[in-house]
Amino acid sequence: MSTWTTLAVLDWTTKRFQDAQVSAARLEAQVLLAHALSCKRIELYTNFDRPMSEAELASYRGLIRRRLAGEPLAYLVGEHEFWSLPFWITPHVLVPRPDTETLIEVVLARGGAVTTKPGQGRVLDLCTGSGAIAVSLLHELPELTGVATDLSPEAVAVAVRNAERNGVSARLEVRQGDLWAPVAGEQFDLVVSNPPYVASEVIPTLSAEVRAEPRMALDGGPDGLAFYRRIIAEASGHLRSGGLLALEHGFDQADAVAAALRAAGLADVETVADLGKNPRVTLGRWQP
Numbered sequence: 001m002s003t004w005t006t007l008a009v010l011d012w013t014t015k016r017f018q019d020a021q022v023s024a025a026r027l028e029a030q031v032l033l034a035h036a037l038s039c040k041r042i043e044l045y046t047n048f049d050r051p052m053s054e055a056e057l058a059s060y061r062g063l064i065r066r067r068l069a070g071e072p073l074a075y076l077v078g079e080h081e082f083w084s085l086p087f088w089i090t091p092h093v094l095v096p097r098p099d100t101e102t103l104i105e106v107v108l109a110r111g112g113a114v115t116t117k118p119g120q121g122r123v124l125d126l127c128t129g130s131g132a133i134a135v136s137l138l139h140e141l142p143e144l145t146g147v148a149t150d151l152s153p154e155a156v157a158v159a160v161r162n163a164e165r166n167g168v169s170a171r172l173e174v175r176q177g178d179l180w181a182p183v184a185g186e187q188f189d190l191v192v193s194n195p196p197y198v199a200s201e202v203i204p205t206l207s208a209e210v211r212a213e214p215r216m217a218l219d220g221g222p223d224g225l226a227f228y229r230r231i232i233a234e235a236s237g238h239l240r241s242g243g244l245l246a247l248e249h250g251f252d253q254a255d256a257v258a259a260a261l262r263a264a265g266l267a268d269v270e271t272v273a274d275l276g277k278n279p280r281v282t283l284g285r286w287q288p
């Protein structure tokens with residue numbers, strides 16, 4: 001019987017993942033094997049001829065089986081990188097996407113404009129999920145404090161742990177509740193959100209990976225725009241004068257979101273594309 005070394009296992013899994021159309025086959029194989037062996041990815045290569053024990057192989061096989069059945073990699077290993085920061089991830093939250101980094105870039109590119117009073121900028125992240133957006137923004141902008149809200153108590157717990165993990169928990173309050181409800185009467189310099197935006201009837205057509213994510217993090221109602229309407233309807237009451245509202249949306253929703261922002265009286269409305277050249281973030285300023 002031939003021995004399964006680290007390298008042999010990696011090669012075998014990469015091939016298996018490629019056959020199953022897993023997009024980043026070798027990378028995913030490395031991440032899962034490093035997880036099964038409780039080591040860093042680089043250590044797989046410094047110990048490439050290390051034989052795997054039966055127990056290690058058994059736990060690794062279980063992970064491969066679940067991945068091939070469509071479970072997202074982030075749920076199997078319990079964490080995922082976003083904006084080069086580490087985030088705890090559970091099946092109660094959406095796995096943060098590279099697309100969402102566009103939202104961070106857009107806000108940072110507007111720099112000081114985020115803060116209407118120097119040193120006192122307050123940010124609100126609605127539908128925060130893992131907390132990826134709020135935590136990354138506070139990590140980048142040390143003068144900001146903020147609030148992140150989510151309807152899911154489980155998501156709130158994950159966001160709290162991610163604020164701690166990334167050293168921003170003293171500046172971020174995570175509150176459970178429906179959209180604006182947890183911030184009644186409060187105003188912010190910057191409001192951001194990546195709300196659920198998939199039209200309900202499209203959800204069954206999505207990949208197994210996306211369908212493994214919480215439906216409440218995806219389902220944007222019959223036309224996918226339900227949350228934008230509710231967010232935009234109350235935005236002016238929660239934005240300080242000069243404050244910014246920046247919303248991530250689906251590739252075909254920019255016109256609808258921009259029109260709703262203008263109709264609500266926001267100024268300087270513009271849309272920014274993501275790396276895949278899809279219109280991804282639309283923002284406007286409250287300038288009464």
Ligand code: GLN
Binds near residue numbers: 097195217219
């Ligand atoms: N980006 C997700 C997708 O791939 C949707 C996320 C959301 O609804 N905010 O479908």
